[in-house]
Amino acid sequence: MNIEESARKHIAQELKINQSSQCPYVVVCYQSFYDNGAISIILEYMDGGSLADFLMKVNMIPEPYLAAICKQVLKGLWYLHHEKHIIHRDLKPSNLLINHRGEVKITDFGVSAILASTSGLANTFVGTYNYMSPERIIGGNYGYKSDIWSLGLVFLECATGQFPYSPPQPEGWVNVYELMETIVDQPAPRAPSDLFSAEFCSFISACVQKDPKDRLSANELMAHPFITKYDDPEVDLALYFTSSGPSLAAL
DSSP: OOOOHHHHHHHHHHHHHHHTOOOTTBOOEEEEEEETTEEEEEEOOOTTOBHHHHHHHHSSOOHHHHHHHHHHHHHHHHIIIIISOEEOOOOOGGGEEEOTTSOEEEOOOTTOEEOOSTTOOBOOOOSOGGGOOHHHHTTOOBOTHHHHHHHHHHHHHHHHSSOSSOOSSTTOOSSHHHHHHHHHHSOOOOOOTTTSOHHHHHHHHHHOOSSGGGSOOHHHHHTSHHHHSSOGGGOOHHHHHHHSSSOOOOO
């Protein structure tokens, strides 16, 4: 990349955040280097691809497996928010990677930032619009709870097999601004109570609140009945990941 020295230093700083992350629920960045105009990053190999890839194979993920996946993501978010003081800012199915051991890890910290302020607010605008919280879309200050909004939309999509916001016309969204207006102006999506358990519906509602103050934190969500409802020994994610599509590479 043909970029200024200042921008290159900023990218190098971001990559150092990656390399300083030591958490079983975050993809490890082993090394990064700049050479001959290119920045190269050596990452931990996740042989199952992304949750987005997996969702394309299975269409919908049943609640027990969703809870087990979500528990790992919440532990990763707790680490980023409370240990590293990082807002991910681009949480989406393609940034959650899986492997044949049943592990789920958060990746892509190219858009993350260590926050200097103790209040944990940021005012930069990066990330995917689909999963972006209302306060970010309108350009306001946002904190760790913006990741919680994204988390809720991701797991609602995994449960239903479709993105929680439906375009107003059959041919789809006219443009990204129409989607953004819908997220800001329309009521927050909910899990259909006739299709899902009360615990799951409550969990999604605890994440997808228009006002960030009304959302639970990652730590609080780990104690939510939806997460505690299923015992880990009863849910074999390794078997689920490896039996639900083409065989994964065994390392």
